[in-house]
Amino acid sequence: MEYLIHLAILFAIYAILGISLNLVVGYAGLLSVTQSAFYGIGAYATAILLTGYGVNFFLSVILGMLVAGVVSFAIGLVLSKFNGDYYALVSFGFNIIVFSIFLNWQELTRGPLGIPGISRPLLEIGNWKLEISSNLHFLILASLFLILVYFISRFIVNSSFGRVLKAIREDEKAIQVFGYRTSLYKSIIFVIGAMMAAIAGSLFASYITFIDPSSFTLNESIFILAIIILGGLANLRGSILGALFLILLPEILRFVGFPDSIAAQMRQVVYGVILVLLMLYRPQGLVGEYKL
Amino acid sequence: MENQATKNYVKPIAVALRGLSKHFDGVRAVDDLSIAVEKGKITGIIGPNGSGKSTLINLLSGIIPSDGGVLIISGEKIKKIKPWEIAFYGITRIFQEVRLFNQMTVLDNILVVLTSRAPLKSLFEKHNQFYLNRAEELLKKTDLWEKRNELAINLSYGQRKLLEIARALANSMVDADPDIFLFDEPFAGLFPHMVKIVEEILRELKKHGKTVILIEHNMNLIRELCDYIFVMDSGKLLAEGEPDKVLAEKEVIEAYLGE
Numbered sequence: 085m086e087y088l089i090h091l092a093i094l095f096a097i098y099a100i101l102g103i104s105l106n107l108v109v110g111y112a113g114l115l116s117v118t119q120s121a122f123y124g125i126g127a128y129a130t131a132i133l134l135t136g137y138g139v140n141f142f143l144s145v146i147l148g149m150l151v152a153g154v155v156s157f158a159i160g161l162v163l164s165k166f167n168g169d170y171y172a173l174v175s176f177g178f179n180i181i182v183f184s185i186f187l188n189w190q191e192l193t194r195g196p197l198g199i200p201g202i203s204r205p206l207l208e209i210g211n212w213k214l215e216i217s218s219n220l221h222f223l224i225l226a227s228l229f230l231i232l233v234y235f236i237s238r239f240i241v242n243s244s245f246g247r248v249l250k251a252i253r254e255d256e257k258a259i260q261v262f263g264y265r266t267s268l269y270k271s272i273i274f275v276i277g278a279m280m281a282a283i284a285g286s287l288f289a290s291y292i293t294f295i296d297p298s299s300f301t302l303n304e305s306i307f308i309l310a311i312i313i314l315g316g317l318a319n320l321r322g323s324i325l326g327a328l329f330l331i332l333l334p335e336i337l338r339f340v341g342f343p344d345s346i347a348a349q350m351r352q353v354v355y356g357v358i359l360v361l362l363m364l365y366r367p368q369g370l371v372g373e374y375k376l
Numbered sequence: 377m378e379n380q381a382t383k384n385y386v387k388p389i390a391v392a393l394r395g396l397s398k399h400f401d402g403v404r405a406v407d408d409l410s411i412a413v414e415k416g417k418i419t420g421i422i423g424p425n426g427s428g429k430s431t432l433i434n435l436l437s438g439i440i441p442s443d444g445g446v447l448i449i450s451g452e453k454i455k456k457i458k459p460w461e462i463a464f465y466g467i468t469r470i471f472q473e474v475r476l477f478n479q480m481t482v483l484d485n486i487l488v489v490l491t492s493r494a495p496l497k498s499l500f501e502k503h504n505q506f507y508l509n510r511a512e513e514l515l516k517k518t519d520l521w522e523k524r525n526e527l528a529i530n531l532s533y534g535q536r537k538l539l540e541i542a543r544a545l546a547n548s549m550v551d552a553d554p555d556i557f558l559f560d561e562p563f564a565g566l567f568p569h570m571v572k573i574v575e576e577i578l579r580e581l582k583k584h585g586k587t588v589i590l591i592e593h594n595m596n597l598i599r600e601l602c603d604y605i606f607v608m609d610s611g612k613l614l615a616e617g618e619p620d621k622v623l624a625e626k627e628v629i630e631a632y633l634g635e
């Protein structure tokens with residue numbers, strides 16, 4: 085049971101990450117592979133603020149989102165100069181830069197040693213306090229964040245703004261001549277996506293209670309991309325489905341008889357294979373409406 | 377005795393260009409071109425393939441930057457225009473090679489240009505009945521209402537062309553409808569009944585005092601629809617005037633036959 089709750093919490097975190105990236109890749113058509121940078125910024129914000137400054141978890145979430153927002157705005161400005169393959173390539177570059185900052189800014193992040201002893205969220209309303217220490221309670225908290233992110237995203241993609249985003253994905257020049265400054269729309273959605281990813285990072289840090297840079301590599305960004313490609317681009321529920329599938333994958337492998345040590349490694353191989361098969365036979369993903 | 381008013385009468389100009397140029401590595405697509413397009417008229421632009429007609433429209437709509445020259449739109453001199461600025465000058469266009477939002481529905485292809493141009497405002501905007509009615513009216517006019525929930529990519533070529541025309545008509549800014557329509561070969565590849573629809577649309581625009589710039593290869597349509605035409609050849613102006621007169625000129629006939 086405890087293990088199922090653990091998986092469910094990871095699922096909620098990755099579903100948030102998937103949705104956050106789907107806004108950028110699926111709806112706006114920006115092939116960004118740098119989401120783990122913003123995920124990491126959220127995680128480090130919470131880790132540093134909780135361990136070093138005794139800040140409340142919920143405040144650290146907001147501050148983490150703000151930092152991710154500012155950083156993503158700057159990155160987005162540079163990325164807006166590129167299109168297509170180059171966009172993806174430059175976004176790789178930013179992921180690597182942010183990763184090396186996590187690794188090398190040792191006064192702040194303790195580098196490869198990581199930050200241990202991050203506390204669980206503390207809910208404080210007046211005199212009433214509740215530490216969300218049990219995993220079940222944490223799952224409820226993570227699910228609430230997932231629901232919040234899902235509904236905000238749904239609101240965005242169903243709005244007129246969301247329709248313009250899709251038009252940008254389809255033909256940016258064509259929508260420009262109708263009076264839309266597309267760079268603004270791209271910046272806004274990139275920042276929103278980054279801020280959502282930061283929420284997932286805060287949850288992750290507080291849940292695992294220890295973080296180090298290895299959780300925020302380029303590989304992680306590709307994993308998030310795999311989630312949304314598997315589930316389907318431009319489909320929010322698809323991202324949830326994709327997260328569920330990729331989190332359960334190692335368990336499925338174990339279930340069909342792979343030994344534990346191999347199941348963990350096989351995961352990488354299998355999601356690679358799934359990606360290749362999908363691109364070959366079902367480029368719109370399981371339930372997506374848009375092909376890369 | 378001549379009336380003072382008629383003597384000083386100046387044709388109202390919707391768009392003019394002075395010394396406009398565009399080179400593509402060595403090719404002078406538009407070469408020091410100066411023309412003035414009268415307001416409220418249908419003005420044709422004709423010329424052999426590659427004579428620079430589409431490039432001219434692309435310069436006018438900011439799709440490509442010019443190498444020199446000025447645009448004068450509604451009396452305002454403009455050296456550089458960005459694509460998203462043209463809508464604010466009341467200009468709307470269609471592309472020669474159809475450019476729709478393919479993986480969006482037919483209805484969304486129209487609604488997307490009936491949206492607030494302020495990003496944050498558009499987040500909270502609800503489409504009111506007025507916009508939905510407008511979209512319905514335009515899709516019915518172009519015979520696409522039945523197809524409104526199909527993805528644009530699934531339409532036939534002619535239907536795609538019609539949808540792009542409907543989208544150009546829909547392009548209403550919050551407070552200003554378009555006044556100048558740049559139509560780059562709107563009839564190309566259409567079945568006869570579709571040609572009728574587009575002809576009707578052009579006449580209606582003119583009736584409402586709109587300015588239309590029409591690029592077209594079919595001389596019958598040019599004669600029927602245009603009040604005035606410019607003939608381009610190798611990026612330069614070869615001739616201008618009323619269609620019947622210009623199309624009878626020797627150089628014009630030669631330019632076309634010489635293809």
Ligand SMILES: Nc1ncnc2c1ncn2[C@@H]1O[C@H](COP(=O)(O)OP(=O)(O)OP(=O)(O)O)[C@@H](O)[C@H]1O
Pocket residue numbers: 400403404405423424425426427428429430431432472
């Ligand atoms: N983006 C571009 N890059 C390079 N050359 C271009 C580009 N666009 C146009 N040209 C060249 O500029 C010249 C004029 O092209 P343009 O498309 O304006 O002609 P056109 O009069 O519209 O022809 P058509 O009747 O075939 O549509 C051609 O020689 C064309 O090859």
Ligand SMILES: [Mg+2]
Pocket residue numbers: 429430431472560
């Ligand atoms: Mg052309």
